[in-house]
Amino acid sequence: MNLLRDCYEVIGKSHVRLFAVALEKSMYDGDPYERCFEELLNRFDRMVSRVNRERDEKNRGLIVLAESSYRENLEVVASRIAKEGHRWGQLRNLADIPYFTPARNTRLLQLADAVANAVYGRYEHSHARHFDIIAPRFDQDGGQLHGLRHHTRNLWCMCIACVARRSNQQPEPTSH
Numbered sequence: 685m686n687l688l689r690d691c692y693e694v695i696g697k698s699h700v701r702l703f704a705v706a707l708e709k710s711m712y713d714g715d716p717y718e719r720c721f722e723e724l725l726n727r728f729d730r731m732v733s734r735v736n737r738e739r740d741e742k743n744r745g746l747i748v749l750a751e752s753s754y755r756e757n758l759e760v761v762a763s764r765i766a767k768e769g770h771r772w773g774q775l776r777n778l779a780d781i782p783y784f785t786p787a788r789n790t791r792l793l794q795l796a797d798a799v800a801n802a803v804y805g806r807y808e809h810s811h812a813r814h815f816d817i818i819a820p821r822f823d824q825d826g827g828q829l830h831g832l833r834h835h836t837r838n839l840w841c842m843c844i845a846c847v848a849r850r851s852n853q854q855p856e857p858t859s860h
């Protein structure tokens with residue numbers, strides 16, 4: 685448990701930008717894994733755009749995925765998005781197609797797996813201990829949270845992603 689906590693503290697104290705999408709499967713008719721992948725691509729691409737604007741640079745991003753049984757599906761989704769764009773527009777800042785590699789070959793993918801576990805624990809089991817350590821690292825800009833999205837039927841979910849989204853979209857409801 686201490687080792688695991690140390691791993692999360694490495695992430696929490698680093699300068700990485702995290703991205704995660706939590707989706708209640710019942711909210712979506714299609715493949716939820718593909719839907720989240722599409723959203724992650726979009727959020728990552730927009731972050732690269734933002735950083736390029738801020739620094740007047742022309743960085744390109746690369747997506748590296750852990751090998752899994754989803755590989756074939758995700759390759760189909762990635763090539764469709766490259767040709768036709770995604771539901772929010774076009775990807776502009778990716779250097780190449782997504783690459784796949786076994787997670788055991790790279791420490792970054794193992795850390796990404798730890799992040800996924802923390803997000804899953806937070807949303808599926810309400811275990812926020814690890815999530816809270818890494819939460820400050822989700823991509824944000826000027827007080828707006830871009831790196832974490834929660835798709836839920838609960839209109840008044842109090843997680844940081846839902847609270848941030850509501851406060852960006854509309855004024856707080858007043859009581860009558």
Ligand SMILES: [Zn+2]
Nearest residue numbers: 834841843846
């Ligand atoms: Zn939420």
